[in-house]
Amino acid sequence: MTYFNSRDIAIIALCAALWGVLNSTLSPIFFQIFQLPFLCDIIGFASLIIALWWTRKFGTATAVGAIATIVNFIFRPDALFFLGFTVASFVFDVLARLLGYKNCFEKTLTGPAVLVLISVFSAAVAGTIIGLFFTAAPLLAKWGVAGWAGLHAVGGVIGGFIEAPITTALSMRGIKPATA
Numbered sequence: 001m002t003y004f005n006s007r008d009i010a011i012i013a014l015c016a017a018l019w020g021v022l023n024s025t026l027s028p029i030f031f032q033i034f035q036l037p038f039l040c041d042i043i044g045f046a047s048l049i050i051a052l053w054w055t056r057k058f059g060t061a062t063a064v065g066a067i068a069t070i071v072n073f074i075f076r077p078d079a080l081f082f083l084g085f086t087v088a089s090f091v092f093d094v095l096a097r098l099l100g101y102k103n104c105f106e107k108t109l110t111g112p113a114v115l116v117l118i119s120v121f122s123a124a125v126a127g128t129i130i131g132l133f134f135t136a137a138p139l140l141a142k143w144g145v146a147g148w149a150g151l152h153a154v155g156g157v158i159g160g161f162i163e164a165p166i167t168t169a170l171s172m173r174g175i176k177p178a179t180a
Contacts, residue, residue: 003057003059004055004057004059004060004063007054008054008055008057008060011050011051011054011055012051012055012060012063012064012067013067015047015048015050015051015064015068016047016051016063016064016065016066016067016068016071017067017068017071018043018047019043019044019047019064019068019071019072020067020068020069020070020071020072020074020075021071021075022043023039023040023043023044023068023072023082023085024071024072024074024075024076024079025075026039026043027039027040027043028076035139036151037127037130037148037151037152037155038151038154038155038158039155040082040085040155041119041123041126041152041154041155041156041158041159042155042158042159042162043159044065044068044085044088044089044123044126044159045092045119045122045123045155045156045159045160045163046159046162046163047064047068048061048064048065048089048092048119048122049115049119049159049160049163049164049167050163050166050167051064052092052093052096052101052104052105053104053105053167053170053177054177055177056101056105056177058093058097059093060093061089061090061092061093061096062089062090062093064089065085065086065088065089065090065092066086066089068082068085068086068089069082069083069085069086080133080134081130081134081135083129083133083134084125084126084127084128084129084130084133084134085126087125087126087129088122088123088125088126088129089122091121091122091125092118092119092122095118095121095122096118099114099118104118105167105171105177106171108168108172111164111168112160112161112164112165112168113164115160115163115164115167116156116157116160116161116164117160118160119156119157119159119160120153120156120157120160121153121156122156123152123153123154123155123156123157123159124149124150124152124153124156125149126152127148127149127150127151127152127153128145128148128149130148130152131143131144131145131146131147131148131149132145135148
């Protein structure tokens with residue numbers, strides 16, 4: 001018996017492709033206009049949440065992040081900052097596993113809050129890595145590493161607030177993930 005079945009692989013591929021393509025096309029436009037890194041976090045953590053909601057298997061978020069990184073590098077080979085999101089995907093995966101998928105997805109009131117907290121922390125990890133290794137000096141002088149992590153954490157809040165209620169609503173309407 002395989003760990004990831006064909007439905008799991010399909011949702012991982014779809015969420016990773018969505019994240020990678022939208023991040024490489026829309027996020028640079030958003031960043032150029034506003035000089036804020038929110039959109040990449042919003043897209044990324046929404047993709048991670050929906051994929052993990054469907055599979056509820058450890059390794060899903062890591063796989064989504066790794067594939068999204070490859071897709072992102074295909075379209076934007078110079079976007080090395082995305083490696084921060086690769087690490088954040090692994091952190092998201094570990095935290096969701098430690099806190100329990102039941103706590104994340106089956107509890108109507110606390111589940112969305114847990115997902116938002118995981119998204120915020122993981123986004124802050126991504127922001128810290130990006131701030132330390134990939135942010136241009138003028139932006140780093142303006143925000144600092146902690147500020148850059150905080151900006152990404154705001155994106156994690158928005159992404160979590162967008163996606164966590166959607167998975168709850170899907171479940172309440174009888175749409176069940178592959179493992180339920």
